[in-house]
């Protein structure tokens with residue numbers, strides 16, 4: 211059998227983070243969570259929100275970890291255990307990530323934005339995987355732990371690396387993008403997310419613009435040209451030394467431009483012009499926002515000299531991620547209804563995108579379009595306005611009925627035209643029965659809210675009640 215080169219051996223890891231290895235070991239993965247650690251991984255003991263990883267070193271080793279990175283020998287761990295002793299495990303994880311980046315010849319892309327980071331990252335993964343060895347961040351691993359961890363996990367042989375970078379506060383993206391050092395950086399959109407932590411949308415745009423400070427010299431900035439902050443972001447990218455700026459969107463000025471899109475329930479058909487090259491393709495995710503994100507993906511593919519046709523084929527085969535548009539067909543008494551699971555998260559931009567998508571949905575028979583909405587979190591002082599403003603959007607849409615859950619959503623309920631008002635409940639659990647009793651064949655139900663609003667509970671319960679899921683499209687979650 212061909213020998214697989216380890217991701218890290220004891221010498222390389224010790225050298226990368228100026229640490230000291232006891233014993234010789236080889237690791238095939240890196241992990242900061244002993245619950246999900248795989249055999250042969252290097253466990254890094256991080257001091258995080260949910261405690262000190264040093265308390266889980268013994269457990270990780272018992273589960274087959276190749277070694278553990280620590281700043282002291284934790285109680286219950288043998289002195290002769292395979293350990294990588296460092297001064298500060300957080301700094302050492304960053305150093306390990308930086309070393310993985312330094313030894314890599316991969317083309318690197320970083321993705322940030324107020325919405326669509328994970329989806330766009332997964333689109334890039336799919337587009338590149340068709341043409342070379344591709345490594346991408348897992349799930350939404352986009353913060354001070356997730357980014358260095360994702361880098362540290364990047365195999366030497368990687369040809370395309372894709373990293374999601376997120377933030378809750380100004381200044382958080384700068385250190386992350388400086389270790390990722392992307393050849394291309396995407397800002398999907400600027401919108402009110404975590405705005406409770408910011409003075410204004412402009413402040414959010416400035417914080418997202420930090421991503422350009424890590425660009426390799428002459429790197430490519432890929433920016434949403436339909437967004438009012440395009441000029442600001444373009445200026446910041448130029449100041450940071452970007453060699454090229456590619457705008458994407460429907461704007462006639464965009465280099466990666468949407469010419470025409472036809473939106474269907476499960477996909478979109480798109481005619482685009484990507485940096486002078488006409489392209490017709492199908493996007494396997496429904497909704498205008500995914501079409502726009504796909505333009506950013508195609509712009510990156512073009513800018514990095516990868517194959518556009520292979521990328522377009524991959525985009526056609528995409529399936530919605532759990533909680534971000536996955537669809538189910540479920541049984542009720544005398545028929546079938548459609549459930550759209552958008553329960554993963556929500557902010558005003560993604561809420562409008564999802565409402566817009568539902569509004570365009572074709573129903574069957576006497577079916578109605580029903581929105582089931584939970585609170586949008588972290589909107590600060592403006593929270594009430596953002597929730598109230600949804601009433602106008604819903605009144606102008608083709609949505610027939612809106613159920614609401616949570617404290618913030620009360621104001622939306624109160625402001626909806628009476629005939630569009632469904633049940634309001636203090637929490638998501640309280641909506642399940644009234645919703646189930648309202649449903650009839652042909653209905654299309656879209657469920658969305660911030661993670662903390664626990665709208666996933668409604669999805670789970672409806673899936674159980676609607677027993678046989680006819681599964682229009684499902685895919686492993688990421």
Ligand SMILES: Nc1ncnc2c1ncn2[C@@H]1O[C@H](COP(=O)(O)OP(=O)(O)O)[C@@H](O)[C@H]1O
Pocket residue numbers: 323324325326327328329330350398399499500502503533534535552554555559560561563564
């Ligand atoms: N460009 C966009 N504008 C508005 N909403 C979007 C956009 N792209 C994706 N979304 C929506 O944002 C939500 C979160 O998507 P996700 O890819 O997980 O983003 P993030 O990683 O930034 O949180 C989903 O509901 C998705 O449909």
Ligand SMILES: [Mg+2]
Pocket residue numbers: 327328329349350352374
């Ligand atoms: Mg994400």
